[in-house]
Amino acid sequence: MRLQNKKIAILVAEGVEDLEYYVPLMRLQEEGAQVLSAAMKLEPVHGKNGLAIEPDTLIESLKAEDLSALVVPGGWAPDKLRRYKAVTDLVSQMDKAGKPIGIICHGGLVAVSAGILKGRRATGSLGIKDDLVNAGATWVDEAAFCEGNLVWGRVVADTPAFCRELVELFEKG
Numbered sequence: 424m425r426l427q428n429k430k431i432a433i434l435v436a437e438g439v440e441d442l443e444y445y446v447p448l449m450r451l452q453e454e455g456a457q458v459l460s461a462a463m464k465l466e467p468v469h470g471k472n473g474l475a476i477e478p479d480t481l482i483e484s485l486k487a488e489d490l491s492a493l494v495v496p497g498g499w500a501p502d503k504l505r506r507y508k509a510v511t512d513l514v515s516q517m518d519k520a521g522k523p524i525g526i527i528c529h530g531g532l533v534a535v536s537a538g539i540l541k542g543r544r545a546t547g548s549l550g551i552k553d554d555l556v557n558a559g560a561t562w563v564d565e566a567a568f569c570e571g572n573l574v575w576g577r578v579v580a581d582t583p584a585f586c587r588e589l590v591e592l593f594e595k596g
Contacts, residue, residue, distance in 0.1 A: 424454055424455030425454045425455070425590060425594045426451060426454035426455050426456035426491075426590065426593055426594060427454075427455035427456075428455075429455075429456045429457065429491035429492065429593060429596070430456070430457045430459070430489065430490055430491050431451055431456045431457070431458050431459070431490065431491055431492045431493065431494065431593065432458075432459045432460075432461045432480070432482075432485055432490055432492075432493050432494070433447065433448060433458060433459070433460055433461065433493075433494040433495075433496065434461055434462075434482060434493070434494070434495050434496070434500070434504055434510065434533070435460050435461065435462050435468050435476050435478060435496070435500060436462060436463065436468055436500035436501075436503045436504050437468045437469060437499070437500065437503065438468075438469075438470070438471050438498050438499030438500050438503070439468065439470050439471070439476065439496050439497075439498040439499075439500035440470065440471055440496055440497045440498030440500075440527075440528060440529075440579060441470030441471060441472045441473075441474045441498075442472075442579050442582055443496035443497050443498065443527050443528055443530075443576075443579060443582060443585075444460075444470060444476065444496045444498075445470075445474065446582045446583075446586060447494055447496065447525065447527075447582070447585070447586055447589060448460070450586040450589070450590065451494075451589070451590070451593070454590055454594075456491075456593070459479045459480050459485075460476055460477070460478045460479050460480075461478060461479065461480050461481065461482045461485055462476075462478035462481065462482060463481065463482055463483070463504075463507060463509070463510075464478070464481070465478050465480075465481060466478070468500075470498065471498045471499060482504075482507070482509050482510055482513060483509040485513055486516075487513060487516035487517045487519075487520050487522060488520070490517065490522065491522065491523075491593065491596060492517075492522060492523040492524065492525070492589075492592075492593045492596075493513070493514065493517050493522070493523070493524045493525070494524075494525040494526075494527075494589070495514070495524065495525065495526045495527070495530035495533045495534070496527055496528070496530055497527050497528025497529035497530045497547070497548065497578075497579075498528070498529060499529070500529075501529045501530050501531070501532040501533045502529065502532055504533055505532050505533045505535070505536035505537075506536075510533060510536075510537075511533070511536050511537040511538075512537075514533055514534065514537035514539065515537045515538065515539060518537070518539040518572065518573075521571075521572050522572060522596075523572050523573075523574060523589075523592045523593050523595075523596065524572060524573050524574070525573075525574040525576070525585065525588075525589045525592075525593075526545075526547070526573060526574065526575055526576070527547070527575070527576030527577070527578075527581070527582070527585050528547055528548045528576065528577070528578050528579065529547060529548050529550070529551055530547065531545055531546075531547035531548075531551050531554070531555050531575075532551055532554060534555075534558075534573075535551075535554050535555065535557075535558040538558070539573075540555060540558040540559050540560040541558070541559030541560070542559060542560075542561075543559075543560050543561070543570050543571065543573065544560065544561045544562075544563045544568070544570045544575075545560035545561070545562065545563065545570065545573075545575055546562070546563050546564065546565055546567075546568070546575045546576070546577045547575070547576075547577060547578075548577070548578055563575075564577070565577065566580075566581035566584040566585075567581055567584035567585040567587070567588045568588065569588055569591075569592050572592070574588045574589050574592050574593075575588075576588070
């Protein structure tokens, strides 16, 4: 179990991409991580495909110093989450501390709003390519890769590659 004693939060909101949430959740748990589903309210949220998620904690209660890593799945949720200062502050603080952050598909919208992309390579859904580039990132059309402390995944179909990169970087911490 490569991630034992690691505390990792996954940010969720209504419309999160179900597979980009559940597959990394299970993969990280499989490696022994304590994984928290964090939302703006402690009420069930539903993924794009209707699966329910029960948040464990509030995003505003999370502190970067208490977390080993963070995951931002895609779907419609990132466009909602990026509007909250608690979300962008957490992402910015995690980045400043050099802690690993996994970002897949539309999750890059949160990174854009957190202001952490200038001069970095990034990927995601083609629908946010211009947003990433306009935020100062260099667009890369690859399934998954690490860029410093960031793990990038392109789309749902790339979730297995994204999870491999997540576990590898999260293990290093």
